């Protein structure tokens with residue numbers, strides 16, 4: 543069977559989150575922020591596939607994915623047990639709207655995520671194009687518990703040790719604003735509330751949202767995406783697409799309940 547890739551590394555971040563790397567198929571060309579279908583052979587011989595954002599940037603030799611573990615989930619209940627050397631199915635065709643091509647040029651980029659919605663931003667953040675296009679980047683990530691922020695924090699911390707990116711972030715302002723909603727942490731509250739109340743702007747000492755300069759990528763649960771879209775539209779930003787770049791783009795974090 544074609545489309546098989548070998549697992550090279552697995553890291554468990556909490557009892558319900560893990561990330562893993564696999565070999566990159568020679569045929570796969572992708573833009574940072576896109577997703578592919580991956581999975582395992584199903585009981586009936588048919589592949590059991592789900593959409594996963596590629597968390598690695600487009601230049602990477604290996605692919606990375608960040609996943610929830612759903613106890614009774616058809617795929618993730620099995621996928622969470624993969625080990626280096628195992629094989630997974632990966633269809634080498636990528637698509638998605640969380641890409642630079644779908645945004646008009648701007649000065650400040652917002653990456654707004656809940657939960658595993660951070661995955662495409664792990665790709666965007668490790669792509670030099672992000673720093674070529676924007677002077678300032680604001681990463682906002684909200685999760686229920688502190689341990690669910692660890693993967694995102696590790697990706698952001700790793701930027702300073704990523705070749706080329708390390709040089710570029712020195713000249714840019716990169717803000718990482720991570721919050722929890724159901725466990726005490728230094729910053730508590732939903733992204734939407736932190737923006738609406740102005741607290742986040744005061745905490746970071748940054749300018750208000752301006753549709754002339756601000757661009758945003760949004761990736762979280764359906765309810766989150768709906769609320770953030772409304773908030774951005776109130777600030778004068780319009781939704782873009784590959785065919786019509788505008789001020790913000792949005793995509794649902796794919797791997798959720800039941801996955």
Ligand code: A2P
Pocket residue numbers: 656657684685686687722723724732733734763765766767769
């Ligand atoms: P909350 O705990 O207040 O619901 P979930 O696990 O349900 O997908 O949620 C992940 C994180 O996203 C939680 O911190 C949750 O906050 C937050 N969240 C869920 N829905 C929204 C929304 N509509 N707007 C802002 N944050 C949200």
